Amino acid sequence: MEISKCKSYRDLSNLVADVIEYILALPESKLVLPTGSTPTGLYKELVNRELDWSNVTTYNLDEYVDNTIQNQSYRYFMMENLFKHTNIDDDNIYFPGDTAVWPDMNYGVGVDLCLLGIGGNGHIAFNEPGSSFESETRMVDLTEETIKDNSRFFPTIDDVPTQAITMGLKPIMSSKRIIIMANGKHKKDILEQAMYGDITEDIPASILQTHTNMEAFYCD
């Protein structure tokens, strides 16, 4: 397993956009998508490419519970940054918490590509340190560190929700292919620990080392 070091954030976004372009061209495809600051360049690039999103179903990794700041919901983020600029069918967009889709989210059935960011503490989606590698999609409490990290998107830290629904590590690992992206020097150590260190529930992303079709992209 090697971490691919990209020349720039733009380069990273373009490389991952190439993979998604390939997935979108399949007759029917399923994509799992992240939110956060890391994928914004990728989503911009995908919008610029004016691709055909009519054959894809997307599942987002996570969503806050009891969020009172509506323009910080992950659904809002995805609509603004990606979906509303594409021809994706609204009925093909799913978030955890949409009851109808939970069985699918639980088993990761037939997901062609799962795209991930990595948290400063090694979380993927909202699977915080200590999450079982066997975890299913579920409601979780966010850690102090994650609440602090995410407070940059909210008016005050008290506005950050303390719970979320997250796709579990087991369904994530059921995806046929996984890409993890990390942008910035502050993510270098945790990405290296996750990719090269011990496989441990203390660093949820370390489970990815056991996936047979996984790539990691990093830029400074």
Ligand code: PGA
């Ligand atoms: P970021 O978050 O893309 O905003 O760095 C990643 C994550 O916490 O999963």
